[in-house]
Amino acid sequence: MTLPLADGGARDSGAGPVTRRAHDGFRQRYGVPPAGVWAAPGRVNLIGEHTDYNDGFVLPFALPHRTVVAASLAEPAEQAAPAEQGWTVWSEQSGEEIAFNTADADRPGAVDGWGGYVAGVVWALREAGYAVPAARLAIASDVPLGAGLSSSAALEAAVLTALTDLGGLGPDRLPVDRRPALAQRAENGYAGVPCGIMDQSASIRCRAGHALFLDCRSLDVEHVPFDLAAAGLAVLVVDTRAPHRHVSGEYAARRAACERAAGLLGVPALREVPVDDLPAALDRLPDDPTRRRVRHVVTENHRVRETVTLLRSGRIREIGPLLTASHASMRDDFEITVPEVDVAVTAALAGGAYGARMTGGGFGGCVLALVDADAADRVAATVGAAYAEHGFPPPTFFTALPCTGAERIH
Ligand code: GLA
Numbered sequence: 001m002t003l004p005l006a007d008g009g010a011r012d013s014g015a016g017p018v019t020r021r022a023h024d025g026f027r028q029r030y031g032v033p034p035a036g037v038w039a040a041p042g043r044v045n046l047i048g049e050h051t052d053y054n055d056g057f058v059l060p061f062a063l064p065h066r067t068v069v070a071a072s073l074a075e076p077a078e079q080a081a082p083a084e085q086g087w088t089v090w091s092e093q094s095g096e097e098i099a100f101n102t103a104d105a106d107r108p109g110a111v112d113g114w115g116g117y118v119a120g121v122v123w124a125l126r127e128a129g130y131a132v133p134a135a136r137l138a139i140a141s142d143v144p145l146g147a148g149l150s151s152s153a154a155l156e157a158a159v160l161t162a163l164t165d166l167g168g169l170g171p172d173r174l175p176v177d178r179r180p181a182l183a184q185r186a187e188n189g190y191a192g193v194p195c196g197i198m199d200q201s202a203s204i205r206c207r208a209g210h211a212l213f214l215d216c217r218s219l220d221v222e223h224v225p226f227d228l229a230a231a232g233l234a235v236l237v238v239d240t241r242a243p244h245r246h247v248s249g250e251y252a253a254r255r256a257a258c259e260r261a262a263g264l265l266g267v268p269a270l271r272e273v274p275v276d277d278l279p280a281a282l283d284r285l286p287d288d289p290t291r292r293r294v295r296h297v298v299t300e301n302h303r304v305r306e307t308v309t310l311l312r313s314g315r316i317r318e319i320g321p322l323l324t325a326s327h328a329s330m331r332d333d334f335e336i337t338v339p340e341v342d343v344a345v346t347a348a349l350a351g352g353a354y355g356a357r358m359t360g361g362g363f364g365g366c367v368l369a370l371v372d373a374d375a376a377d378r379v380a381a382t383v384g385a386a387y388a389e390h391g392f393p394p395p396t397f398f399t400a401l402p403c404t405g406a407e408r409i410h
Helices: 017-030 115-127 151-166 176-190 198-205 247-265 275-283 288-312 317-332 339-350 373-390
Strands: 005-007 036-045 060-073 086-091 096-101 135-141 210-215 221-225 233-239 355-359 366-372 396-400
Touching (some): 017 060, 017 086, 017 135, 036 198, 060 396, 086 115, 115 151, 151 198, 198 210, 233 339, 233 373, 247 288, 275 288, 317 355, 339 355, 366 373, 373 396
Antiparallel strands (some): 036 060, 060 135, 060 210, 086 096, 210 221, 233 366, 233 396, 355 366
């Protein structure tokens, strides 16, 4: 069996194919080279699922896959009166060029599809009181779409980084720790997706060689060393290619259930419930599904902290059982897995992974497995064979090392 096991550790150093495609796309489209090129990555979440909107803890890391934006301020002739200002955006992936002006950017939902994430960033910045310069953008990306690897957050983060830089909003005027909330606002308020703050934080704040331990209430971060290569380990990412089923409705339903449960328990968010108080809290809840949703969130927050404790002392292999317990909790208590991801996790463990879990919002998407670097092919083969047995379409694989967050690359 030939497995397309890509080396996710090699970063696009700035002259790699995606960067070049965005740069060349700009030049072809607009006839001049761009003023600059910016990039922001997709992410996998090591552990801490559906905890972000409960004010809890998450531990994502940035992928080598990135969305790249080549951009320039609009030509002087286009620098019309502020109300007429406009943005022109070409996307290699869709093959489309779209244009919108301030009126569109100020009306959430007026631009839809992928363009809504771009217009949403302009809207969120303007709503927060920042002037956004008219600009021309060309976008290319190798973040897989629809695989739960945060392609939308990568797009928002890349556009936000480009537009703020072009507009002279350096980190002194718009600190990096305030940027994820603006990107999230673009997604919640303009594109209408009720996500938490994890993906945008990962895409903007991650550091190479580290996982990002984020407190989703205080927005404090700790860059936790996660040097897989030095430990002879790899994270194998399996794109299960399971069709996303009812994702947005189910995501919103889980979020609503958590908020309702917090209300019943008299706390602002489930983050408040310590794991030691869980049995007493569960006794106060009215039905079994609500109890299981709460149990997932409370135990998952606890697992994130335990994972961080192990990583701080370099005991990477030992996080395996926590990853696998997280998966069981998502499957049995939060009920967000599907047969394809459960089969991939079981097979990865049978193939020798230290731990494995679905990553991201659920109902499809990707599974990650912590493996010895030299066992990645074997684990992938075991997952591939299990898929064939079940008659599922073949999954795809790559190994990923933690990469850097959003940055200017040219
Ligand atoms: C999606 C959302 C995130 C987070 C995860 C689940 O990726 O965008 O905010 O809630 O699901 O952990």
